[in-house]
Amino acid sequence: MTALLDRSHSGADVALEVHDVTKTFQVARSASGNNRLRALDGINLTVGRGETLGLVGESGCGKSTLARTLMLLEKPDSGTVAFEGQDPFGLKGKELLAWRRRVQMVFQDPFASLNARMTAGEIISEPWATHRSLYKTGREREARLHELLQLVGLRPSDAKKSPQEFSGGQRQRIGIARALALNPELIILDEPVSALDLSVQAQVLNLLNDLQQKLGVSYIFISHDLSVVRHVTDRVAVMYLGRIIETGTTEDVFERPLHPYTAALMSASPKLDAASRPAERIVLQGELPSPLDPPSGCRFRTRCWKAQDVCATQAPPRRTASEAGRVALPVPTLRGAAPAAHAAECHFPLEDPQDAGLRATAAGT
Amino acid sequence: MSQTTQDLPGTGPAPAGPALPDANRKALRETKSTTPSLFRLLLRDKFACSGAVVLLAVLLTAIFGPALMGDLATKQNLLFANKAPFNPANGWEYFLGSDSLGRSVLARLVVATRTTLMVAVPAVAVAMIIGSLWGVWAGYHRGWRENVSMRLADIIMSFPSLLLAVVVLYVFSPSVANIVAILALTRIPIYLRTARAESAELQSRTFVDAARTFGARPNAIIGRHVIPVVIPTILTLATLEFCYVMLAESSLSFLGIGIQPPDVSWGLLVSQGRQYLQTAWWLSIFPGLAIVITAISANLLAAWLRIATDPSQRWRLAVPGRKKLITRIPAKESK
Numbered sequence: 001m002t003a004l005l006d007r008s009h010s011g012a013d014v015a016l017e018v019h020d021v022t023k024t025f026q027v028a029r030s031a032s033g034n035n036r037l038r039a040l041d042g043i044n045l046t047v048g049r050g051e052t053l054g055l056v057g058e059s060g061c062g063k064s065t066l067a068r069t070l071m072l073l074e075k076p077d078s079g080t081v082a083f084e085g086q087d088p089f090g091l092k093g094k095e096l097l098a099w100r101r102r103v104q105m106v107f108q109d110p111f112a113s114l115n116a117r118m119t120a121g122e123i124i125s126e127p128w129a130t131h132r133s134l135y136k137t138g139r140e141r142e143a144r145l146h147e148l149l150q151l152v153g154l155r156p157s158d159a160k161k162s163p164q165e166f167s168g169g170q171r172q173r174i175g176i177a178r179a180l181a182l183n184p185e186l187i188i189l190d191e192p193v194s195a196l197d198l199s200v201q202a203q204v205l206n207l208l209n210d211l212q213q214k215l216g217v218s219y220i221f222i223s224h225d226l227s228v229v230r231h232v233t234d235r236v237a238v239m240y241l242g243r244i245i246e247t248g249t250t251e252d253v254f255e256r257p258l259h260p261y262t263a264a265l266m267s268a269s270p271k272l273d274a275a276s277r278p279a280e281r282i283v284l285q286g287e288l289p290s291p292l293d294p295p296s297g298c299r300f301r302t303r304c305w306k307a308q309d310v311c312a313t314q315a316p317p318r319r320t321a322s323e324a325g326r327v328a329l330p331v332p333t334l335r336g337a338a339p340a341a342h343a344a345e346c347h348f349p350l351e352d353p354q355d356a357g358l359r360a361t362a363a364g365t
Numbered sequence: 366m367s368q369t370t371q372d373l374p375g376t377g378p379a380p381a382g383p384a385l386p387d388a389n390r391k392a393l394r395e396t397k398s399t400t401p402s403l404f405r406l407l408l409r410d411k412f413a414c415s416g417a418v419v420l421l422a423v424l425l426t427a428i429f430g431p432a433l434m435g436d437l438a439t440k441q442n443l444l445f446a447n448k449a450p451f452n453p454a455n456g457w458e459y460f461l462g463s464d465s466l467g468r469s470v471l472a473r474l475v476v477a478t479r480t481t482l483m484v485a486v487p488a489v490a491v492a493m494i495i496g497s498l499w500g501v502w503a504g505y506h507r508g509w510r511e512n513v514s515m516r517l518a519d520i521i522m523s524f525p526s527l528l529l530a531v532v533v534l535y536v537f538s539p540s541v542a543n544i545v546a547i548l549a550l551t552r553i554p555i556y557l558r559t560a561r562a563e564s565a566e567l568q569s570r571t572f573v574d575a576a577r578t579f580g581a582r583p584n585a586i587i588g589r590h591v592i593p594v595v596i597p598t599i600l601t602l603a604t605l606e607f608c609y610v611m612l613a614e615s616s617l618s619f620l621g622i623g624i625q626p627p628d629v630s631w632g633l634l635v636s637q638g639r640q641y642l643q644t645a646w647w648l649s650i651f652p653g654l655a656i657v658i659t660a661i662s663a664n665l666l667a668a669w670l671r672i673a674t675d676p677s678q679r680w681r682l683a684v685p686g687r688k689k690l691i692t693r694i695p696a697k698e699s700k
Contacts, residue, residue, distance in 0.1 A: 071578045100580040113571040117593050117675075126589070127579040175575075182579060 015186055015218045016070070016103075018045035021079035023062075023069055030292040037291050039065040040076070041242040047186065052212065052219040054233030054250065056226060056265070058288050062242040063222045064108075067190045070220070071105050083186065101131055104184035108191040110171035114163040120174050121145055121159030127181045134182065148177040151214075152207060169200035173207065180211070186218045194225060205232055226269035230254055238262050241291055241299040248321070248342030258321060258344035261300045298347065306348045316347045406673055406682045413669030416662035423659050427482045430475035438476040439627060442467035450647045462647040464638070470651055477629040477652065484541060484630065485610045488548040489603050495549070496556025497599045501591050503557070504564030505583060511561065518554035526551035527616065534622040544623055548610050559602055563595050597671040604667035608660035615656075631656050 023040040039062045047053045055063050068074045070081060072088055080087050088099045107113035114123050125145055128135055135141045146156040152173040163171055172192060179187050189208070193201040209232065212219065223229050229236060229250070236253040238246040238261065246259040257263040264282040284303045289295055295302050301311040321342040407414055431438075437458060443466070450462035450470070461470040503514035530547045537543050567573060567590065576586045615632015617623030624630045629637075631652040638648025672678045 068574075071574075073574055073577060097580045100578065105575070105578050107571050107575060109571060113575055115572040115590055126576065126581075129585065129589075130579055130581045178575070 013048050014046050015049045015051075015084060016045070016047040016220075017080075017082045018043055018066075018070070019080045019082070020044060021066075021069060021076045021081060023065055023074055023076050027292070030290065032293050034292050038294065039242055039291060040069065041294075043079070043242075043244055045237060045244060045247075047218050047220060048234075049185075049218055050212065050216045051235065052221055052233045054229040054236040055220060055222045055239060056224060056229055056236060057239030059224065060288060060291070061239045062291075063224075063239055064190055066239075067105065067188050067220070067222055070103065070188055072100070097131060101134070101182040102184055103186045103188070104179040104182055105188040105190065106172070106175050106179045106192045109195050110168055110175055111163075111195070113175055114171055116163055119160055119162050120149075120154070120166070123163070123174055124148055124159075124177045124181055127178065131182055144181075148180055151180065151211070152177045153203075167200070168196050169203055172196060172200075172204050176204075176207065176211070180215075183215075184217060186220070188220045188222070190222045191224070192221075193228060194223065201228065208232065226254075226266065238265065241289065241294055243299060243345065245300065245346070246342075246344040248344075252321070252342040256321070256342070258319075258342065258349040259300075259346045260304050260306050260348075260350060262344070263350055298345075300346075308348070311347055314347070316345045318343050318345050319349065403673055406679070407669070410669055410682060412665045416665035416669075419658060419662035420666060423478060423482070423662075426475055427479040431479050434472045434475050437469055437472035438629070440468065447645055449645075450651075461651050462645070464645070464648055465641065470647060473629055473634060474631075474651055474655060477631050477634055478655070480541075480624055480628055480630040481611060481614070481632070484544055484548070484614045484624070485607055488545045488552070488610045488614075489607050491545065491549040492552040492606070493556055493599060493603045496553040497560040497595060499553070500557040500560025500562075501564040501587055501595055504561035504566075505568045505587055505591060507565060507568070511565070514557065515561065518557045521551065522554045526613075530613075530617055531620065531622060534617065539617075539622045539625060541624070544614060544617060548613055552606055552610065555606065556599060556602065559598060560595050563598060564591050567591050567594055597674045600674075601667040601671050604660075604663035607663050608656070611656055611660070 021040055021043040022038070025037045025039055027035055027037045029035045043062075043066060045053070045066075055066070057063055065074060069076050075089065081089065083099065083103055086095075086099060088096065088103075091099055118126070125141055128141055135144055145159060149156055149158060154170065154173055154177070158166070158170075163174065166174065172195075176192075192208070193204050196204060205228065208219065211217065219232075221229065221233055233250050236246075236248065236250050237244045238253065238259065240261050246253060246257065246262045248258075253262060254266055257266055260282075261284075264284050267282045282305075286303050289299070289302055295312070297313050298304070298307070298311040298316050301307040304311065407417060442463075445459055445463050446465055446467040448459050448463045448467075450460065452459070458469040458471065461474065463469055464473075499514060503511045529551060530544075533547050534543060564587075568586075570590075573586055573590050576590060581589070611632060614623055614630060615635055618630055618633035619636035624633050626633070634652035635649050635656070638645070638650075638652070641648050669682075673682055
């Protein structure tokens with residue numbers, strides 16, 4: 001923990017930087033005659049070292065496309081991705097392999113992401129078939145395989161079993177072990193627990209947390225489960241129709257949302273504590289608009305209760321909390337000191353919903 | 366398991382040391398016994414097992430039979446012409462009857478086994494290897510490679526294969542190699558289409574995406590993730606194709622551009638015996654039976670192989686009385 005803090009204070013602490021990434025898919029022509037689906041529309045994102053960034057949003061808003069783009073499974077139309085200053089889309093051969101080694105991914109469905117014809121050991125050691133220089137001898141690989149199995153809480157004897165002999169949680173552990181096999185610095189977790197039941201979710205989340213403490217990896221945690229995101233992330237980015245509409249520390253975004261969409265999202269997530277429940281739930285009208293025909297101006301205006309004429313004509317600028325007329329709060333301690341500014345893209349950001357007293361206790365914790 | 370073995374030698378007394386690896390080994394053996402070997406599984410399935418036995422017998426006949434029969438297959442004996450089968454008085458040579466020249470049907474059948482397999486097996490193998498590798502490649506890469514491959518397959522398939530064979534075998538001499546080549550060529554599209562369809566589906570699966578994320582090359586992914594899945598389907602198809610190729614070879618032989626007498630194949634025997642069908646049925650029926658029995662055995666084995674090579678379905682074979690799985694629970698028990 002102290003090591004992590006030390007690192008975050010040293011100069012360059014941004015691990016991944018995504019700048020203005022756009023991705024368009026060719027699809028069958030829609031009713032309006034448009035066949036270009038803009039899945040990502042100018043995504044800007046940073047992830048600090050050793051930090052967990054949550055990525056939340058409705059189904060179909062482009063979360064998984066962003067993850068696939070970051071894993072080079074899709075090629076963006078424009079924009080740049082840089083991990084420790086290196087853009088993978090310009091790399092080839094050995095340099096590209098070296099880049100891939102540093103960024104790995106855990107997939108959503110632990111049943112589809114493991115080949116049923118291989119044993120757990122074969123699955124976890126599969127990356128080394130491509131990255132031969134990492135562990136040169138068979139003995140080294142064997143030792144590392146056992147180490148990885150123990151790291152994710154499996155037994156070395158499990159290496160000989162095939163995936164269908166494991167439970168969902170154990171399978172996801174195999175998927176995590178495979179992602180760890182190349183000693184990555186950033187792991188993209190694409191809904192890693194949404195296919196698991198609640199008790200197993202907790203186990204896997206704790207495992208991920210332990211691994212971060214031990215190895216100092218950064219996570220991008222993609223999820224639509226807000227309570228999970230709140231529990232594990234340091235910062236949160238909210239996505240809507242291919243754009244990131246709000247970013248900030250987890251506490252800022254959850255407690256003091258700027259964007260109306262974020263506020264609606266937060267009020268939709270159930271809370272146990274009656275005192276922290278909002279007075280009235282914000283219920284959004286209508287469906288997520290088709291990304292084939294996104295609304296003009298602000299993309300959220302069709303469902304926004306604060307929308308005015310200007311929202312239809314002008315895309316909202318990105319504004320930080322203080323620019324939006326809020327009292328600047330003391331920035332809470334962060335593991336990675338990546339830009340922690342709380343910002344949203346909205347013409348009419350929300351007033352601070354909490355009274356001064358509540359805010360004080362929130363800052364004090 | 367190994368955690369306990371690592372911990373205990375330090376804490377426990379010395380005698381516990383040698384006992385533990387034993388227990389460890391026993392546990393290992395137990396985990397292994399949950400998935401019995403393929404051979405044991407084959408022995409448990411009586412249909413597949415008998416199919417395998419028949420195919421083995423056919424193979425051994427093809428290898429050793431002609432040498433054992435010597436020149437019996439071509440030796441004419443007009444005293445024993447047109448003898449009916451199953452008459453012990455004629456001696457074992459004529460147990461399956463004789464043809465109009467007094468040649469032993471049994472001996473000719475045995476000799477024809479080798480010729481038949483020498484055409485059918487290479488033709489199926491060549492078409493299978495080329496077609497499935499090509500199909501897997503086309504399906505994995507999609508795009509123009511897939512389109513060009515599939516249109517080529519369409520061209521081959523739209524051309525009447527028998528006409529193509531007639532043209533080719535007229536221009537070149539009707540040797541075994543040429544028959545194999547033309548049969549293989551006309552059957553490649555079958556494997557190509559099957560392999561492409563399965564490969565195209567597999568390449569979009571998450572575990573293939575996972576392999577891409579750590580930079581595995583397309584050929585490595587095809588070898589590791591696509592081909593093992595495609596093989597059972599292709600093998601099943603190949604056994605079906607084996608029957609087709611045997612019949613195609615007999616058609617070519619019937620037209621006079623296949624196997625040339627005095628060589629004989631099962632298909633040629635059937636077509637030669639056709640004109641005597643009303644007076645000497647055994648001339649066609651026995652080679653025909655040989656084709657049918659070989660084909661059925663191959664199919665039984667293929668059906669079993671498809672399940673046995675799929676780890677997610679193999680347990681079906683390991684369940685002792687698997688028919689009991691389907692028995693219905695009486696309604697009154699469940700209330």
